[in-house]
Amino acid sequence: MSSLNPRATTEPAGGLLLQVWLIPVLRDNYVFVLQRGREAVVVDPAVDQPVAAALKARDLQLQAILHTHHHSDHIGGTPGLLQVWPQAQVIAAAADRSRIPLQTKGVSDGDSFQLLGETIKVLAVPGHTRAHLAYWLPGSGHLFCGDTLFAAGCGRLFEGSAEQMHTSLQRLGALPAATQVWCTHEYTEGNLRWASAVAPNDGPIADRLDQVLQQRAAGHFTVPTSIGLEKSTNLFVRASTDAELAALRGHKDGWSG
Ligand SMILES: [Zn+2]
Numbered sequence: 720m721s722s723l724n725p726r727a728t729t730e731p732a733g734g735l736l737l738q739v740w741l742i743p744v745l746r747d748n749y750v751f752v753l754q755r756g757r758e759a760v761v762v763d764p765a766v767d768q769p770v771a772a773a774l775k776a777r778d779l780q781l782q783a784i785l786h787t788h789h790h791s792d793h794i795g796g797t798p799g800l801l802q803v804w805p806q807a808q809v810i811a812a813a814a815d816r817s818r819i820p821l822q823t824k825g826v827s828d829g830d831s832f833q834l835l836g837e838t839i840k841v842l843a844v845p846g847h848t849r850a851h852l853a854y855w856l857p858g859s860g861h862l863f864c865g866d867t868l869f870a871a872g873c874g875r876l877f878e879g880s881a882e883q884m885h886t887s888l889q890r891l892g893a894l895p896a897a898t899q900v901w902c903t904h905e906y907t908e909g910n911l912r913w914a915s916a917v918a919p920n921d922g923p924i925a926d927r928l929d930q931v932l933q934q935r936a937a938g939h940f941t942v943p944t945s946i947g948l949e950k951s952t953n954l955f956v957r958a959s960t961d962a963e964l965a966a967l968r969g970h971k972d973g974w975s976g
Pocket of ligand 1: 788790847
């Protein structure tokens with residue numbers, strides 16, 4: 720599979736296409752690149768060298784790095800990228816400045832800012848960590864949600880409560896159904912194997928598992944997903960109460976397949 724495979728494009732008012740593509744790194748991480756013309760923004764660079772190489776191969780200038788949360792597999796590449804592009808902005812949760820160093824712009828829930836001609840809205844989605852953020856591009860319909868919402872899953876509750884995760888997932892679930900969801904790990908097959916064990920008679924989940932098994936066997940990525948698909952097949956998004964989400968999360972934490 721190509722690490723430079725364009726995955727989604729949208730037509731902006733100005734003419735140049737916005738492209739969003741991904742770079743698979745480490746065991747199952749994705750680093751996302753937003754590109755318009757020769758300018759790029761990177762989301763959650765776990766490592767620097769494959770990202771820098773991919774940008775240089777396309778002759779791109781890095782304008783900014785976005786961080787969803789402080790875990791090392793989301794921020795580890797930032798110092799190295801800043802050595803190559805020292806003028807790049809580093810945007811992350813102001814509330815997590817001590818754990819996400821090198822910030823040039825601290826943001827919080829409700830903020831919005833402009834990059835690559837796009838409006839980017841900041842959504843606080845605590846649960847996995849206490850200051851986890853998601854970045855939503857309402858104009859082009861992209862969402863970068865880190866380790867909060869996964870394809871058919873959600874992040875572990877390291878610092879937050881089931882109530883917080885439930886609220887965060889409901890908030891993301893309220894975005895337009897066509898929103899392209901770029902989650903940071905390729906966990907989809909395992910998530911659906913678990914979901915189909917928990918809900919063996921669920922047709923949409925069974926159908927999605929079949930499809931994902933074919934995609935993975937062919938070496939394809941299963942990211943991005945969409946809000947609409949998650950609302951129909953993600954048990955955590957479908958959970959109607961905090962208690963239901965807590966029970967699902969606890970079951971999955973102890974599940975070994
Ligand atoms: Zn994480």
